[in-house]
Amino acid sequence: MAVPAKLRKLIQSRDAYCWHCGMTDELVVHHRINRGMGGSKTLDTAANLILICWQWNDVIERHAESAQEARMWGHKLYGWQRVESPVYDRPAGVWWVLQDDGTKREFILDEGRAFRLQLPDLFEG
Numbered sequence: 001m002a003v004p005a006k007l008r009k010l011i012q013s014r015d016a017y018c019w020h021c022g023m024t025d026e027l028v029v030h031h032r033i034n035r036g037m038g039g040s041k042t043l044d045t046a047a048n049l050i051l052i053c054w055q056w057n058d059v060i061e062r063h064a065e066s067a068q069e070a071r072m073w074g075h076k077l078y079g080w081q082r083v084e085s086p087v088y089d090r091p092a093g094v095w096w097v098l099q100d101d102g103t104k105r106e107f108i109l110d111e112g113r114a115f116r117l118q119l120p121d122l123f124e125g
């Protein structure tokens, strides 16, 4: 069952390229938490969907090692994980938290860095 057209457009306007390799064509809308056999529509949300190239999509569905790598980047999630789990934009080298309104916010790994971002004046130079 295909992702609704309106939602697909939202994902396409948020994601400029494949989250894994940066390719800009032959992209598919990928479910981070797989909908499984039942095809649960509750998993058709912006935070659960990312654009990836069909090659990466194909390899992570077929090879356990690649699937494991995809889980490391948050491109794939287990059913018990939250879609608020950060996802790695490999081409840009940035972790993001995706939101259901189709926006995303940067996920700061380093708390010290986050602190400096809040108080830039104290840390200049």
Ligand SMILES: [Zn+2]
Pocket: 018, 019, 020, 021, 022, 023, 052, 053, 054, 056
């Ligand atoms: Zn790719």
